[in-house]
Structures are given as structure tokens and as C-alpha cells.
Amino acid sequence: MSSAGSAMAEAPHTRRSRTPNGAGSLRPYRGQYRVKVTVTTAGGQQQVSRVVPTEAEGRLVLAQLLADHSRGLLRSPSTLTVEALLRELVESRRAEWKPKTLANNEDLIRLHLVPHLGAVKVQKLRAQHVLQLYTLLARSYSPSLLRQVRAVLRQALQLAVVNDVVPRNVAKDVDLPTARTSRRSRQNRALSSAQLQDFLQAAAPFEEVxxxxxxxxxxxxxRRGEAAALRWEHVDLDQGILHVRDNLVVVRGRPTPGTPKTQAGDRTVPLATETVALLAAWQGRQRALGVMVGEKWVDSGHVFTTLRGTPFHPDRLSTLAREFGTQAGLAHVTFHGLRHTSASLHLARGVPAEVVKTWLGHENVNLTLNTYRTVYSHEHRLHVTGMSGLLQQGPVNLTLDTLRRVGT
Structure with missing residues (x-):
């Protein structure tokens, strides 16, 4: 054997050294950056990781993790509880979520997730735990609340997947229990044209001032927050258009300025001539009211105002809607129901669904048609036909006949 071969044969096997406890790293990862810190536990070494969008943020996160480790505050992934994971989710989304969303999600976590799953280790959480939670909540709460709880839990567990705490999101494929539709939810939320007229007559004295x-x-x-936040600067009476730019949301009882609920909610809506005249007349009365009130008048710039000129609390608009509905003999009226009414009446008169979607600020036309659309009884009569009509191949005549019946 050659000397070189002998040297190789005699060389001792080099074992790969273990990563030191507390060692950290920052490396690119799928267009972002991954931070890792090694933690030594009784069961061996584990890595705590975080994924952040920028290198600068990664350096800050790495410094924080190393500082936590030096103080004994950094826990290994196997000891992370669902409650701690949910806190991490809130902190990671705090700047991203709108104030109302943040408050709502914090309440969901505090009231519904932590009491039932908070103490469970994330790595021990199973789909059965999640299903049991949904089943329990379904006994007392609405399908809407269950959907919100599911969304928060899924986001938190996805954060755990990204940070290498667990290999998969166990809540991703767990369906919500099938809920029976309550009698109240089956009730038509949209008013008919005659009912809307009765409601507006009941509200007329209030709207005068x-x-x-x-x-x-x-x-x-x-939406009620959009109406409460509407300013004259966003109403162009000359062009006949109204811009929805602001939203006054209620966060733990307090009205908080914000933006529309979705990106599509920031919209521009055309106004009919009679609507322009109505708003122009009110603008004049509002100015006169301000002169009458004198020094106590607050020139807030809002379109709809209290007797002092300040914008309405959105909850107050909801209360008034119920009161005027009761006066009109319509006990089921809500302010949000007027939004359903607008969608349904416009669609009933033949306005294209894509147009109504834009007017309402929906992101998806399916929401407009499946959730906001009420088909009125007169529409069924409008399209009734016998077999002879059904067998006719004349869609143009049918369309013209429909238009004549609608009155356009």
C-alpha cells in the first residue's frame, strides 16, 4: 500500500461537531430570511426558527432570540403551548391587522381558544382536539363565530409550520360542524320596496335634522361605519359621485377611524340626479342648523351629523334602525339589512351583478349573489310561463317582455 494510502487508512474518523448551545444563524429562505437558534434540551438539541421578510428584521429577531436564550427565556419547540403560539401570532400580525380585527382576534383567543386549547403543546395538538373545540362551540355560538375561531387557529398553526415547530397544520383540513339554520337567520334580511318606503317614512323626521x-x-x-364616516369632501355634487374612503369602526365600544373593510370597499359610486338634489338640499339645511346652534356647533365636515355637528356613533345608527323599523311595523330591520335591501332591489330591477358588487364594495360577485340577494315573490310571478312559452326559442322576445313588465 502506498504511503498516501497508509496515511488515509490510519487517519482517525472525524466526527461532525454538534452545534453549540445558543448558536444562531441568519440565511435567505424562499425570498425571505430564516433565523435559527440552537437550544439544548434533555432530549437533545432542537432549533428555534423564525421566518421574516427582510434581512434587517432578521438581524433584530436573531438578536432578540439570542438575548432570550441567554436569560433562559427561549423555549424549545417541544415546550411551545398553543397559548404561547397564539401570542406570537398576535405580535407578528399586530402592525398588519386593522384595529377592529386585532381587538376581535384577541377576544376570540382569550374567550374561546385559550380556555380550551391554550395548555396543549403545539407538537401534541391533533385534529381531534380541533374538532372537539368546534363541536363544543357550535352548541352555543353562531357559525360566523366558529369561522372566525377557525381562521385564527389556522393562521397560528401555519406560523408554527413556517417556523419548523410542526410539520403540518392539523387544523387545515378540519371542517366545521354542520349548523342548523336558525329561524331568525332564515328570515329575509332584505326589505321589499314597499317595506323600505314604510321604513324611510318612519325615519323621515330624524333625517330632517x-x-x-x-x-x-x-x-x-x-355599511354603518362608512355612513358614519362619510365626509362632504368625498361627495362631488357637481359630478354626481360619492367616494367611500373612510370607515368608522367600533373597537371595544369606542368609534375608531379606519379604512373600508376590504380593498374593494374603497370605491366610487355614481349618484342619480334626484340623489344629488337630496344631498344638496341637506347640505344647505345642515349649514343653517350650524348657524342656529351657534358656538356649540362642531364643524366636523361629516355628511350625517348629530345636533352638535359631530359624527354618529355607528352603534347609535344600528339602534335607530331598529327603532324606526319597529315604528314601521318591521321588527326585523337592521342597519346592515339595508345593505342587503340595496343589493336585492337593484338586482331585481335588472342591474348587472358585477355593477351591484362594485357599488357595495364586494370583492367577489358570489358574495353579492349568494349572501346579499333576496329573490322577491313578484320576481317569481314575473317569469312564470306555460309549456308553450318554455318551448319557444325566442330569448329576445322574452327579454323584451320582461323589460316591459319591469317598466324600463
Whole structure:
């Protein structure tokens, strides 16, 4: 054997050294950056990792993790509880979520997730745990709340997947229990044209001194926060258009300025000539009211105002809607129901669904048609036909006949 071969044969096997406890790293990862810190536990070494969007943020996170490790605060992935993971989710999304979303998600976590799953180790969490939670909540809460709980839990567990705590999101494929539709939810939320007229008549004395808020909500489908936040600077009476730019949301009882609920909610809506005249007349009355009130008047710039000129609390608009509905003999009226009414009446008169979707600020036309659309009884009669009509191959005549019946 050659000397070189002998040297290789005699060389001792070099074992790969273990990563030191507390060692950290920062490396690119799928267009982002991954931070890792090694933690030594009784069962061996584990790595705590975080994925961040920028290298600068990665350096800050790495410094924080190393500092936590030196103080004995950094836990290994196997000891991470669902409660701690949910806290991490809130902190990672705090700057991203809107104030109302943040408050709502914090309440969901505090009231519904932590009491039932908080103490469970994330690595021990199973789909059965998640299903048991959904089944328990379904006994007392609405399908809407269950969907919100599911969304928060899925986001948290996806964060655990990204950070290498668990290999998969166990909540991803767990379906919600099938809920029976309550009698109240089956009730049509949209008013008919005659019911809307009765409601507006009941609200007319109020609107004389506060502005045609229910008129505009029923016509354009504004959300209550959008109506409360509407300013004159966003109403162009010369061009006949209204811009929805702001949203006054209620966060733990307090009205908080914000933006529309979704990106599509930031929208521009055309106004009919009679609507422009209505708003122009109110603008003049509002100015006169300000002169009458004098020094106590607050020139807030809002379209719909209290007797002092300040914007309405959104909850107040909801209360008033119920009160005027009761006066009109319509006990099921809600302010949000006026949004359903706007969608349904426009669709019933033949306005294309894509147009109504844009007016209401929906991101998806399916939401407009499947959730907001009420088919009125007169529409069924409108399209009734006998077999002779059904067998006719004349869609053009049918369309013209429909238009004549609708009155366009």
C-alpha cells in the first residue's frame, strides 16, 4: 500500500461537531430570511426558527432570540403551548391587522381558544382536539363565530409550520360542524320596496335634522361605519359621485377611524340626479342648523351629523334602525339589512351583478349573489310561463317582455 494510502487508512474518523448551545444563524429562505437558534434540551438539541421578510428584521429577531436564550427565556419547540403560539401570532400580525380585527382576534383567543386549547403543546395538538373545540362551540355560538375561531387557529398553526415547530397544520383540513339554520337567520334580511318606503317614512323626521343617512344606506348599501364616516369632501355634487374612503369602526365600544373593510370597499359610486338634489338640499339645511346652534356647533365636515355637528356613533345608527323599523311595523330591520335591501332591489330591477358588487364594495360577485340577494315573490310571478312559452326559442322576445313588465 502506498504511503498516501497508509496515511488515509490510519487517519482517525472525524466526527461532525454538534452545534453549540445558543448558536444562531441568519440565511435567505424562499425570498425571505430564516433565523435559527440552537437550544439544548434533555432530549437533545432542537432549533428555534423564525421566518421574516427582510434581512434587517432578521438581524433584530436573531438578536432578540439570542438575548432570550441567554436569560433562559427561549423555549424549545417541544415546550411551545398553543397559548404561547397564539401570542406570537398576535405580535407578528399586530402592525398588519386593522384595529377592529386585532381587538376581535384577541377576544376570540382569550374567550374561546385559550380556555380550551391554550395548555396543549403545539407538537401534541391533533385534529381531534380541533374538532372537539368546534363541536363544543357550535352548541352555543353562531357559525360566523366558529369561522372566525377557525381562521385564527389556522393562521397560528401555519406560523408554527413556517417556523419548523410542526410539520403540518392539523387544523387545515378540519371542517366545521354542520349548523342548523336558525329561524331568525332564515328570515329575509332584505326589505321589499314597499317595506323600505314604510321604513324611510318612519325615519323621515330624524333625517330632517341629521341627514338622509337611511335613505343613502338603503340606496347605495353603505355599511354603518362608512355612513358614519362619510365626509362632504368625498361627495362631488357637481359630478354626481360619492367616494367611500373612510370607515368608522367600533373597537371595544369606542368609534375608531379606519379604512373600508376590504380593498374593494374603497370605491366610487355614481349618484342619480334626484340623489344629488337630496344631498344638496341637506347640505344647505345642515349649514343653517350650524348657524342656529351657534358656538356649540362642531364643524366636523361629516355628511350625517348629530345636533352638535359631530359624527354618529355607528352603534347609535344600528339602534335607530331598529327603532324606526319597529315604528314601521318591521321588527326585523337592521342597519346592515339595508345593505342587503340595496343589493336585492337593484338586482331585481335588472342591474348587472358585477355593477351591484362594485357599488357595495364586494370583492367577489358570489358574495353579492349568494349572501346579499333576496329573490322577491313578484320576481317569481314575473317569469312564470306555460309549456308553450318554455318551448319557444325566442330569448329576445322574452327579454323584451320582461323589460316591459319591469317598466324600463
Amino acid at each position: 341629521a341627514g338622509p343617512v337611511f335613505h343613502i344606506a338603503g340606496l347605495l348599501g353603505l
